[in-house]
Amino acid sequence: MVHSPSWQFVSDFLIDNLMTVFGREWGANASQTIADHMLFSWLDGLGEARKEVGEGVLLPPRGNVSALTRLAYALYLLEHNDKPQQNLLTRLRHPVNFAPAVYEALxxxxxxxxxxxxxxxxxxxGGAPKPEFFATxxxxxxxxxxxxxKKSWKSPFDLNSDAFVDELQGWLRDKLYKASKKALANPVYWFELGIDAEINPDEVDRLRQVVVAGVTNAETITVNGGPPSPAYVFVTNNxxxxxxxxxxxxxxxxLMGFAxxxxxEGVVDxxxxxxxxxxxxxxxWVHDCLSLVQRVPNSFEGVPDELLDDQGQPIDTxxxxxxxxxxxxxxxxxxxxIREIATLDQQAMVVLVDEQTNQQVFAKLLLKPQEAEAAKKFGNAIFGKPEGPQRVIGDRLRLYDRMLEIYADYDRKSLLNQIRKHPNLIDFENxxxxxxxxxxxxxxAKSIG
Structure with missing residues (x-):
């Protein structure tokens, strides 16, 4: 349990925790010996931003402040899960290795x-090639x-420029080849583009097309005389x-599949x-969690911004x-x-225990616009369900995940009772x-969706 009267926003705690994770003694020494470390530049930017807005005001969205708070949030999540790996901390403390280590932390x-x-x-x-880390x-x-x-760009950002597109796709191809040569088991490749320009909404779809084409075309590479092994590929830009x-x-x-x-993508039954x-x-699920890692919470109560009114107070949900x-x-x-809840667009499918009959019933309810928006981003946890973020893949697949969770502890009799009127019930009983x-x-899930 930690506390401080100076922590007004979650970011205040996260920055304080970051200093503890890095090591306050290391920070005191490093600020004198390696003052050009990017971490200290980000901390200076944070101090300037705090002076600009004053006390008790949320910090403005600015590159260095966002990068610092997101690194702090990533370290907290790793610490909450277990602890940041010592090798990661060593590289974060090194000025040259800091940038790639930040991405690894995210x-x-x-x-x-x-x-x-x-x-x-x-x-x-052993001497076999190793990844950055293993996730179990x-x-x-x-x-x-x-x-x-990606460390730098030779070509200016222009999605209509052959030079820029060729550089992006060539870099992806090179990284996919080098990653595939490691012959890792169950590989997941993450590639950060490092584009510093603003990508407007109209350009996002074009960037997506360029990335998909680059990864797909790279499937023609040969590795040790054969085709590359299948892998998941995340391509990001922060x-x-x-x-x-x-x-x-x-x-x-x-997120896409490689080989x-x-x-x-495509239509399947x-x-x-x-x-x-x-x-x-x-x-x-990791893909959905990524959207949460990109957004540092503001409220210690864990209430999403979507569920706060104009005065910052929680709405009734x-x-x-x-x-x-x-x-x-x-x-x-x-x-x-309410015993269980699963959202579907603007509606919620709830499991209720009737106060009069004490029987369990299903009901469909219309969500408030704020509830629907929050649920789309954060899942059923906003309704007090102790779970991870919702797997937003598609309505029926999302419901399928939720139903698996709901039925996790049901016995055979209870499971069969859920589909007692199904025409194929006899087959299911086997x-x-x-x-x-x-x-x-x-x-x-199919009947509801």
Missing amino acids: VASAFALAGARIDGAEDET FRNGLIYAVEAKR QDLVNEEASNLGFFAL MDNFR IETAMDNHDIHRPIR LRIGKLIPYPRSDGTEGVGR LDTENLRIRVAREI
């Missing part, structure tokens, strides 16, 4: 937020994670890491989509455990206590319990 924090344990590759013995999920899956950052004065900050992130046939979703769920009126199937109005759970979650 990447690792997305995995940490998704529930993975982070293990430094330096702990592995609760189900035992281990991913080898590479994180590389303007605040390369432009200290940027004020209209934007973040770009794209991975079952992780490509819902069963195939759910099959593929089961395979790729952990990495898709649906909550787990809250009593609410709901429409019964016979047209009357009942009162029930499934083992785990496959029955998956089938029930899928059928319910």
Whole structure:
């Protein structure tokens, strides 16, 4: 438990914690011996921003302030998950290695937020090529994670320029080749473009097309005489890491499969989509966590900005455990206590315990616009559900994930009761319990979606 009367905003705590993680003694010495370290430049920028806005006011969005607070948030998430790896801290303290280590910290924090344990590759013995780190999920899956950052650009940012497009796609191809040569097991490659210019909304789709074409074309490379191994590829652009004065900050992130046939864009039937979703769920979850890592919270209470009114006070929302009126199937109005909740666009599918009959019922409720916006970004946790961020992949796939969570502890009788009117019930009765759970979650998700 830590506290301080000077922490008014979450960022105040995060910066204080960053200094502790780096080591206050190291900071005192380094500020004299390596004063040109980028960390001290960011801290100076923070001090200037605080002077400009005054006490008790949220800091303005500025490149150096954003980069510093996001690094501090990443270190907190890693510490909350376990602890920042010593090798990472060593490189963060080194002025030359600081920039790539910052990116690695941001990447690792997305995995940490998704529930993975982070293990430094330096702990592995042997002379085989190593990634930046390993991420191990609760189900035992281990991913080898590479994180590389483009140092500089020869061509000015212009998505209509052949020179810029060729440089971007050539860099991606080179990094994919070098990463593939390592022959890592379950690889996940992260590539940061480092574009310091503002990318307006009209340019985002064009950048996406250029990146997708670059990664897809790179699948023709040969590695040790054969095709490259399948891998997940994240391509990001964090303007605040390369432009200290940027004020209209934007973040770009794209996840795609490299030489991975079952992780490509295209139209497939819902069963195939759910099959593929089961395979790729952990990495898709990391992708959703990335959007949270990019946004440092303001409120110590954890209330998203979307759920605050003009005076900064929380609005009334649906909550787990809250009593609410709901429409019964016979047209009357009942009162029930919310037990579970799953959102779908502007609606919420809730599981209620009726106060009069004590029976569990399902109901569809219309969300307030603020609730729908917050749920889209942060998932069902905003309603008091103790869970990670929502996997926003598509409405039915999102519901499928949620139904798997709801039915996690149901026995066979309870599972079959959920689909007792299904025309294929006899076939489902022959499934083992785990496959029955998956089938029930899928059928319910398809019926609701």
